[in-house]
Amino acid sequence: MPAADIPDPEAFPETGAYADKLAFLLEYARLAPSLLNSQPWQFSLRDHTLGVLPDLERWQPVTDPERRELYLSLGCALENLLTAAEYFRLGFHVAFGDSERGDETFARVQFVEGATINQVRDPGLFHAIVRRRTCRRPFLPKLIPHEELLQLRNARLETDLALRFLANLEQKRRLAELVAAADRRLFANPDYRRELAGGIRRGMWRLPGPLTPLAVLAVRHLNPGPRLARRERQLLMSAPVLAVLASRNDTPVDWIRTGQLFQRLALTATKLGLAIQPMNRLLQVRSHRHELASMLPDNRLRPHVLLRLGHVDGGDRPTPRDPLSRHRV
Numbered sequence: 001m002p003a004a005d006i007p008d009p010e011a012f013p014e015t016g017a018y019a020d021k022l023a024f025l026l027e028y029a030r031l032a033p034s035l036l037n038s039q040p041w042q043f044s045l046r047d048h049t050l051g052v053l054p055d056l057e058r059w060q061p062v063t064d065p066e067r068r069e070l071y072l073s074l075g076c077a078l079e080n081l082l083t084a085a086e087y088f089r090l091g092f093h094v095a096f097g098d099s100e101r102g103d104e105t106f107a108r109v110q111f112v113e114g115a116t117i118n119q120v121r122d123p124g125l126f127h128a129i130v131r132r133r134t135c136r137r138p139f140l141p142k143l144i145p146h147e148e149l150l151q152l153r154n155a156r157l158e159t160d161l162a163l164r165f166l167a168n169l170e171q172k173r174r175l176a177e178l179v180a181a182a183d184r185r186l187f188a189n190p191d192y193r194r195e196l197a198g199g200i201r202r203g204m205w206r207l208p209g210p211l212t213p214l215a216v217l218a219v220r221h222l223n224p225g226p227r228l229a230r231r232e233r234q235l236l237m238s239a240p241v242l243a244v245l246a247s248r249n250d251t252p253v254d255w256i257r258t259g260q261l262f263q264r265l266a267l268t269a270t271k272l273g274l275a276i277q278p279m280n281r282l283l284q285v286r287s288h289r290h291e292l293a294s295m296l297p298d299n300r301l302r303p304h305v306l307l308r309l310g311h312v313d314g315g316d317r318p319t320p321r322d323p324l325s326r327h328r329v
């Protein structure tokens, strides 16, 4: 898989055909984060409408049996697309729909040429799209200032979704235990390790070339669960702030919209110079997900993403992406 091509905003076809302007937005959508770098999205462009649809061939059924993380990933791509649309002053309206068979949910972004822009997103987030990374390194022992936490909190535009910060040490220790227990349990399943190996092959761990096949073999044939569990516990404990994203209902549309919130938070963190990592394995074990739900002030909320935020020195390389042609339908 080639390295992700970084689009140049100067190449936006300002005076070109409207369809070319819409197609340009997809260069930003495809840079979104996704479960195991699976990039489970397809894009259609008909008239003035962009469709963001799930690509079920890229679904990871063992890791994500309910397809929750597939739709969260789709929401991340949608949010990149909308952030870029606002930046390039293209007015739109978003609707969600279900396929005729009812087994797929998609987003439809209807653009109206010349329409007034409703700028709801911070325009500064656009430049963060190409700089955002998932960080898997321990954080520096440095707090996040209150003012920055407020900016992160304000990333939530969806009043019906919840963004909760967890900073209580007891909760953090308990979550570290749950994350480690989830790793040990999930990695004991060879089918789970096979899906993870696919992510490593897609460049998820940013390993130097020759190490990738070795890591794939090690993950498939040796069980790295106990070692990764210790590592993830350490990563989580190093975080000055943990956050949970949740919604009241548990439908694909809730997952897409929570994915949008996650991506806006990730872009806000990037703009502030903070590093971010979703730590979702805990949520892949049903009983652990329930326990996380019970830690939230309103225990009717359904958690979808657990993430850590903090500081690191230096940056990480981008992970590869498939060419856009593999996602166009």
Ligand SMILES: Cc1cc2nc3c(=O)[nH]c(=O)nc-3n(C[C@H](O)[C@H](O)[C@H](O)COP(=O)(O)O)c2cc1C
Residues within 6 Å of the ligand: 031, 032, 033, 034, 035, 036, 037, 069, 070, 072, 073, 076, 132, 133, 134, 135, 136, 203, 204, 205, 277, 278, 279, 280, 281, 318, 319
């Ligand atoms: C829904 C979702 C769940 C994810 N879960 C994890 C996780 O549990 N641990 C992790 O290290 N990264 C996780 N990631 C990050 C992906 O591995 C990452 O986005 C992908 O490899 C591409 O890399 P990038 O984000 O640096 O561009 C998740 C991403 C998404 C969208």
